[in-house]
Amino acid sequence: MSSRSVAVFLVCLVVVACRETPLSWQHGNLQVSVNDKLHVAVRSADEQAGPLTTGTAATEYIVTTIDTLRDFRVDKKESHAFSDDAGVGTQWVIQGVADSPDQKIRKVVTVKVYSHFPDLMLLQAAYVNEGDKPLGIRQWVNHHYSISPVQDTVVGWSFQGESTGERRDWVLPLKPGFYQRNYMGMNNSDYGGGIPVTDVWHADQGLAVGHVALEPRLVELPVAVDAAGETIVQVSKTYEQPYALVPGDTLRTDETFVLIHRGDYYTALKQYGTLLQARGLVFPEPEEGAFEASWCAWGYMRDVTLDEIRGTFPKVKSLGIKWVTIDDGFQQAEGDWHVNTQKFPGGDAQMKTLVDEIHAQGMKAMLWWAPLAADSGSQLLRVHPDLRLINAGGKPQQITWWDAWYMSPGYTGTLNHTKETVDLFMRQWGFDGLKMDGQHMNAVPPDYNTHLGGTDPEQAVRDLPRFFDTIWQEAKQINPHAVIQNCPCGTCMSVFNMPYMNQAVASDPLNSWQVRLKGRAYKALIGKTAYFGDHVELSDGRSDFASSFGIGAVLGTKFTWPKENPAVKEDNLLTPEKEQLWKKWFMLYHRKMLSKAPYRGELYTLGYDLPETHVVQKGDTLHYAFYSDRWDGAVELRGLEDKVYTVRDYVNNVTLGEVSRANPTLPVTFTQHLLLEAYPR
Incomplete structure (x- = not known):
């Protein structure tokens, strides 16, 4: 769009907004109206599509300890052009008052649209206590929309970015009676965080909501479907203890967005990812090495021996696989990352020798690691108990999977230990890449450890991406071409951790469907990315190479050969019959290299085509x-x-x-x- 057309665009929007009562304007296919009660309604102007939202109702409101404040009498409004790092656009500021003998609350809604982001609107609400009594606020809500049902057994399809121990699909059909909270904080001891976007689509159009902060926020994005098939979505924050809004104080919501679109969640996440990048969240370009196929010793599990790893090299090399991953089991304990001398009698020097052997075979070496975790009995925590994250109950936060403790992500001691660990792995041992693993990496709870000096406990939530930035910077300083893999097992990976890796992972998919739907999400959000479909043994039939191949994922395997470790199932054994199949797909992968090519997710709508x-x-x-x-x-x-x-x-x-x-x-x-x-x- 030229500078002149941008100016005309802005003028048209301002003129429409100023002459209409109630306010109304159109941005691409997004129609917006604000009534005299300060309800912000959105509709689609797409004449080829059916109705999207139903009726006009309160879309932004607060729930207090007394009642729910939905209606605010509009008394001020203004609009003007603006420009920031994300582009140029128009901003509206609309104010209204809700008053009674007991309270007086002013609501200030700031709405922004960018000329380069049609169909998308940003919104932030502020609530000012203009009365003379404090008010307890239990919840704020933005973008509370009712989406019209369709006449079908499935009333719509949805993307929901929550992470829980159930490891649910990110893409779900919607039916009457459906509900999912989609909380971006901790949902289980090890599970939390995700992609703060909820998207609901029909065959002809969809609507997405979410927040646009550049760091994690403890919000929820619930989806509920009533008996008639009407779907309710919103972005909200619920306070465990009512927020005390004293006279003269202001409560501001997070800045959130609504987007209407054609297609499915690929379209919505692509627009969202582009906006985040325009606002300053940078996703790195992938390394060439991140597209090379991988073999992982996890097929032998924790009881793997050095002989078993070395004995597999000839078969790995014969398949043209370039990466060898040494998985869980080499370490003394989580937190104590030097080698276990029962497995490596020669100590750390023997690990370096193994890496040298991998390099001598013409392959690269990657090492498994569970950052942010330390076993309760580790030497690390015996010497440095201050590293532990302390939850609201005053106890260390457990990582149930490994019976370990979370470490405080923003604490200087944690960061120094982490830098030393990266140096051990990459500078001293010579590994070319890191497989950061564990569902606990995706989010942390608020930290009440006294070492934080009385700062906001939620700062730990916001510090987590910076923890991964520390790893990223240290690794890249040692090896500029390092491959850093983030594998938050079974979670919907936090978008705020994505700038600090260059290989996304299907991360323990439960089936082939999850391999495909996760890949579609990463390719939408990040754009050009190396997406690893994880070990093919985790797919349907333990051999569905086609699901990774067809969406442009990097191939990987954890086969064992020539014999099985007694603790491992026969399923991982590379039999002569399986070897022919493996050889076929890996040869095809190396010839095609579709993982490097552009993914055309806009061409088909998932669930309907x-x-x-x-x-x-x-x-x-x-x-x-x-x-x-x-x-x-x-x-x-x-x-x-x-x-x-x-x-x-x-x-x-x-x-x-x-x-x-x-x-x-x-x-x-x-x-x-x-x-x-x-x-x-």
Whole structure:
């Protein structure tokens, strides 16, 4: 958009806003209106789509210890153009009052739209106590919208960025009676954080809400579906103890957003990620090494021996795999990261020798690590008990999975220990990359440890990304091409930790569906990224390479060979039959390298375009991946230019026919998956 067109855009918005009562304006397809009770309603102007939201109601309000304040009599309004790091736009400030004999509260709503972010609006509400008595506030709510149902057994599809011990799907169908809180704080002892976005979409359009702070916030983004199929979404903060709003004091909500869009959560997360980057959250470019296939010794589990690791090298190398990961079990304890001499009799020097052997084989070495965790009986905590994070109950916060304690992420002692550990791993032992692992990495609770000097306990929540920045900076200083993998097992990875890694991971997927839906989210948020589909043994049938391959994920495996450790199931053994399959897919991966190519997530809407379809475009060739238990019918190949394309099943080397933009459909029959390439004739 030119500077002149931006200026015209801003003038038009301001004129409409100033002459209309109630206020109303349009930004892209987003229609906004503010009535005399200071209710901010949003609608879609897309004439090709059905109704999106229902009715006009209070969208921003507070819940007090006395009642719920929804209606505020508008008495002031103004608008002006603005410019900041994210671009140029228009800002409205609208004020209203709710008063009674017992209280007087002023509400100030600030709304912003950016010219380069159509269909998206930012909002922040402030509540000022203009009365003479204190007021207890239990909750504030922004963007409380009712989304119209559709006539279907599924009333919509949704992206919900919560993390819990259930390790639920990030993408869920919505049905009457559905509810999920989507709290961004701790939901279980080890689980919390996530992506602070809720998106609900129908076949023709969707609506997303979330917060736009550049660090974690303890908010919730609940989704509820009533018996009639109407879906309620909002962004809110609930106080465990009422917030005391004394006379003259102001409570400000977090800055939040609403976005309407076509397509599914890919479209919403891409816009959200672009906005975060425009506001200062920087996602690093991936290293070339992050796209190379990986083998992990976790197939042997914690009882792995040096001989088993070394004995697997020939088979790893024969498959063209470039990374060898030494997993959990090498250390003395979580927190005591020097080697266990029962496993490495030669001490730390023997670990360095192992890394040298990996390098001599022409491969790279990655080391598993659980940062921020220290066993209760570790030497580290015996000497430095002050490193522990203390929860609201006055006790160390447990990491149940390892029976360990959280360390305070912003504490100088924790940061110094962490830097020393990275130096041990990468400078002294020579590892090329780090596999940071554990669901506990995704979030921390407020820290009440006295070493913080009486600062806000929630500062620990905000400090967590800076903890990972410390690791990132230290690792990159030692090895500028280091691959830093963040694998928060089973969680929806916190978007605020993403700037401090260069390889995202499916992180213990429960099935192939999760491999695909997680990859779609990362590719939307970050853009160009190396996404590791995790060990193929975690996919359906323990061998679904197609799910990683079809969405452009890096391939990985944890096979064991030539014999099994007695503690490990036979499932990991690379039998001669499995070896042929593994060889086929890894050879295909190295030839195609779709993990480096752009992902075209905007072409199909998940949940409505069947079969489930993903597209990766490499040059002028489009690679389509179709997934279904069974499919017998036509598929539509979208994204074609005005050319005739030859379509080939590149896995089985079978040509299926030709398509064009005018005639993009093709009859096919498959079970589980079908991977096709379409290239100009």
